[in-house]
Amino acid sequence: METPILEMKSITKEFPGVKALDNVTFSVRKGEVHCLVGENGAGKSTLMKVLSGVHAFGTYTGDIFVEGELQKFNGIRDSEHAGIAIIYQELALIPELSVYENIFLGNEVSNGIVIDSNESISQAIDILKKVGLDVNPLTKIKNLGVGKQQLVEIAKALKKDVRILILDEPTAALNETDSDNLLQLIRGLKEQGVTCILISHKLREVMEIADTITVLRDGKTVTTLDVEADKVNEPVLIKHMVGRSIDNIFPKRENVNIGEEVLRLENWSAFSYALGRDILKNVNISVHAGEIVGIAGLMGSGRTELAKSIFGNPDHYRLSGKVFINGKEQKFRSPHDAIKSSMAYVTEDRKGNGLILIDDVKHNISLANLKEITTGGVINENEEILIANKYRSELNIKTPTIQQKVRNLSGGNQQKVSLGKWLFVKPGIMILDEPTRGIDVGAKYEIYTIMNSLVEQGMSIIMISSELPEVLGMSDRIYVMSAGKINGEMPVEDASQEGIMALAVDY
Amino acid sequence: MEDLKVKSNQAHLSKSLLDIMKTNISQYFMFIALIVIMIFFTVTTDGVFISSRNISNLINQMGYIAVLAVGMTLIIVIRHIELSVGYLAGFLGAFSAIALTFWGWPIYAVIPAVMILGILAGLLTATPVAKLGVPAFVSTMAAGLIFRGALLLVTMGTGTIVIRDPVFNAIGNGYIPDLPLGGFLPGKHKLTLIIGLIGIILSILSAIKSRRTKLSYNFQVPSFGLFIAQLVLISGLIGYISWILSGYNGISWSLVILLLVVAVFQFITTKTPLGRHIYAVGGNPEAAELSGISVSKITYIVFAAMGLLSSLSGIMYASRLRSATTTAGLGFETDAIAAAFVGGVSAAGGVGTITGSIIGALVMMSLTSGMNLMNIDISIQYIVRGAVLVLAVVFDRITRRNQ
Incomplete structure (x- = not known):
């Protein structure tokens, strides 16, 4: 040879x-x-x-x-x-x-x-x-x-x-x-x-x-x-x-109680001026209360763009189609509007656009909902400390103090700070974009447990993930995206890694 | 969820003096540097530097730069720069002079009008930045050229405009009146001492209140001894400054304006959601936008504040000179930017305090004043100030990296 x-x-x-x-x-x-x-x-x-x-x-x-x-x-x-x-x-x-x-x-x-x-x-x-x-x-x-x-x-x-x-x-x-x-x-x-x-x-x-x-x-x-x-x-x-099997790293959810539809997209399309092409094409999805909806797809399939376009469109895509929140059509002009309609978006890139790394844990947690702890125009810093400590213990954020700069925390703990920040907004619909990317197995398990407890309390979660085992282990229903389109939708019982991958690579 | 609650809900806020020193080292360093500089000049000038008269002059000279430094701090915190503020101050000073002298406007109409003009100018300068993402460097440089032209235009026929309004001129040269207490403490400005005393009492009361609130939340507070030590230090500082000022003419109106500006901006930046939003935009604009904060709105607000402060600076300067000149405001922006950087502002955004920049302004002004007293040539003065600026920034960089 x-x-x-x-x-x-x-x-x-x-x-x-x-x-x-x-x-x-x-x-x-x-x-x-x-x-x-x-x-x-x-x-x-x-x-x-x-x-x-x-x-x-x-x-x-x-x-x-x-x-x-x-x-x-x-x-x-x-x-x-x-x-x-x-x-x-x-x-x-x-x-x-x-x-x-x-x-x-x-x-x-x-x-x-x-x-x-x-x-x-x-x-x-x-x-x-x-x-x-x-x-x-x-x-x-x-x-x-x-x-x-x-x-x-x-x-x-x-x-x-x-x-x-x-x-x-x-x-x-x-x-x-x-x-x-x-x-x-x-x-x-x-x-x-x-x-x-x-x-x-x-x-x-x-x-x-x-x-x-x-x-x-x-x-x-x-x-x-x-x-x-x-x-x-x-x-x-x-x-x-x-070819691997799903390890038993996904906590079971006790009561699955899926309620009314809380979010619906109709013929949702987006054009990016920066890229000069369509990034979302006629997306139709719906999400219910108490449900985890997984969005699978490969990198570049338009999943993050979908999340951002719903969440007040901060990148200023040209949008068409309709968004309904709790049955009412909404036209969000900024993330601020989306937050007011009880949405939250935990970003994929927590260092890039999720957290203020040079600021401390407590300021990051309170940032998106300062009005809750403000009386007479003044932030009550003592309340802020209580809130930050509450999420620190509930989410088990490992940090010496809440005065610690977020930059100094590990990836998993940064992700929990990000979660804490958005939980403090008390959202009805939470979009989690790659919630466990780059964090260790132990922290992953904790985040899955938190997700389960949130949907048990009636929240809806849209989970964007590149990890197929995670999508299969956590979702109730799955959409597969490819090239800006929804290529398939299935309840988790009917889904397999091979099936999802086949849809994700079908351009 | 339950099993995650491994930590108790008990809040801990442990703060030892060492922790405070460590986390704020760069800011404390500049404060210490300021004291070292002051002691140095006091020694080299046989005490002239620390004399009541010199300190009083120093503060009056610093006023119109310090208010600009306050605004510049916020501008740099949100990752921008403002190069037009000197020319804007010069133009608005001339506008005040014209309105007072030629149009015969009463002073209580002139000052609000000039302040509104300042805000409008700030908003106008900010528009290309906030709306289209034009670099502030370009937008404000262009605005600076326009304001400079406007200043020359309005003073073209007259040259220097002399201002005769005594109330207006008191802003930059006058002092608060004294109480008619005759023989009591002769040679001292009594009202200044009383204000100092009130300041001490208020700061003690507010410290006690804040400590009580913290205790009611079950937070850890510094030990009682440390608490008393802090109070003694702060009271001593206020007392000493009041004592020095009372030895000349007392508190000047310039100082009153400066203290008000610092109080308002310190309050906004540290206590209000707006302040938090400003630092969030500086720290990470994308994250701020996704947290529901409008980056463009914050940009407008900060530039408008800068415009307002430029109008104050212009009024203070014109008043101090009792006239509007064709070169008023030249180079103010450089001094304000230098004060902000010496005070620990980071060009990377999100970092910098109002008090820090005031300390920065004090450092720079002390250098000027001290070197003037020592008869050091202006050429050397520039070199020394440049060296101090670069040293301060280098030090800041190193301490930040070590954190």
Whole structure:
């Protein structure tokens, strides 16, 4: 058997508290298209960061061989030198610079001091031909569509002498035509002898293009399949991706008592000016009192956008459709309006837009409902301390004092502060966006217990989650989203991880 | 849920002196630095620096910058900057002079009118920032150019406008009247001492009340000894300042205005929901918006407050000079920004107190006053003030990182 162009052996990479990669083995044959699939958090991106030198040699254990030679990458420059180029999901182009300037960024063609723009442009034209992109190299990046920008990114990679091209979810932001073009280009590159590693959630396109598929799950290699020899199909892949059983980490709810409908969306659509495309398409959902509704879907399927669009639309999408709260149509103009209608939104990104990290626990807890502790225009700070201590003990927030800055708490405790803040608003409907992301199993169990007790008291919870076991373990009913649409709805009894995954990857 | 209640509901608020020192080290540091600076100048000037007359002058000179520093603190807390305030103050000072001198408006109409104009100017400057997200740097620089032009325009025909209204001129130069107590404590301003005494009594009463309330909530309070020590310290400070001021002309009207401004803004920032909202917007605008706080509303309010304070600053300065000049307000914004940063405001937003900025203003003004007394050349003065500013900010940065 010939030497693989790339071999990663027994790669283990730990972050504080998490084993992101656990003894992963990954081998790529020369000239193939090798797809890497797995759930969110399975370790795909971490593995590629190890390969490209972002996680430098020494911060992981295991060996990387390129064409049989042991590699010790200390940064992206080293991996590029070895002929490895990586293209990330978020494009790394400078919008205000032209196509050719971007292609040569960091490797400018110069005669000594001055950039030789004529030479650069003529080289750029050749490279652009290779990727089948017919644009003037003087066009500014910002004037190109996302699909073409993606091609410029690839052109930029090809300019260097690339042997292995890694594409991290290249089609996530593309429409169908652009995606097809890109897949066509990958086939073309393969014929030119470039080996491609493709990370993708879209199984259909994986099936279409891959020669070999490696499945990662929970930081471990599950299997590597030869598409033709092993007769791979989508259900088989899905089974490998989710293949664990639900551990008994979900507390049982005592009384399920589902009441009246409290929230209904009718033909809810949203257009993002920033992205220039529709992010929600004709969403119809309904939520009842005392119910946990799970919203499953992969990253980028529009779940957070859905939550924000309902919760007063702070990102100013252009909305159409109707929202009914307790049977009455509502038009929220700001999160303030939504809060007044007894909604709460615990954000996915608690550090980014959930908490004031530089402020202390008590101020964070009281922030969204200061009026409750204000008399005669003055905040009663003693009441505030009582309230903060109440949530601290009810939610078991581990902090030395409520004067502690939130920044100094662990992820799980920050999440509980976030929960406490929104419980103090005393909402009827609570949206929890990835409520247990990045927190340990013990804290997860506590949060699940709190959720159960809240719905037993008649609250409604909309839980957005990427973790399928969580969705299945906690929800009463599940919606699956994909590309801004609701692809399916089912009671939890009828749901399975495979079923949800099949709907989530169906674009 | 029940099993989660492992902690008792008993509230704990343990505060030792050390804790307080640790959490507020940067602010206490500037206070200590201020005292060190004052002692240094007192020694180098053979006591002239701490003399009643010099301290009284220092406060009057500081007034029009200090009120700007109060507003600038809030502006920087919400992650913006205001470069137009000096020119706005200059223009509004000239407006007051014109209204008093040429139009013959009575003073009790001029002052409210100027204050309203200040608020409107602040709102106007804030509009591109709050509505469209134009950087405040640009919007306020443009506004500054416009106000500067406006100042030159209104003073074009006349040049310097002399103000003859005695009430107006008293704002920057006058002192509160004294009580006719004749021979009692000769050479001392009696009313100033009485006000100082009232201040001491009020602060003791309010401290006792706050302690009682805390006890009624079953919160831990500092030990009785520590409590008494704090009261003695605060009373001593108020007493000493009143004693010094009473040795010259007593409390000036400038100081009265400054104290009122500080009291109102200190109250708003520490005790009201509006204050909390301002710090929340500064700390994390997105989180604030998602918590139901309108970031644009807060932006308008803070800029309007800044405009109001600019009008006060303009009035105080014109009154102090007894005239409106074509260069009034030049560089005020720089002094206000410097005072705020020396006082511990963070450009990253969400951090900074009114009292801190007042201490910052005192530090900067003490440096100027002390170096003037020592006959140090203006060139060296600039260099020293620049060095102190950068040292204060560097120190702030380091203590924050260590926390």
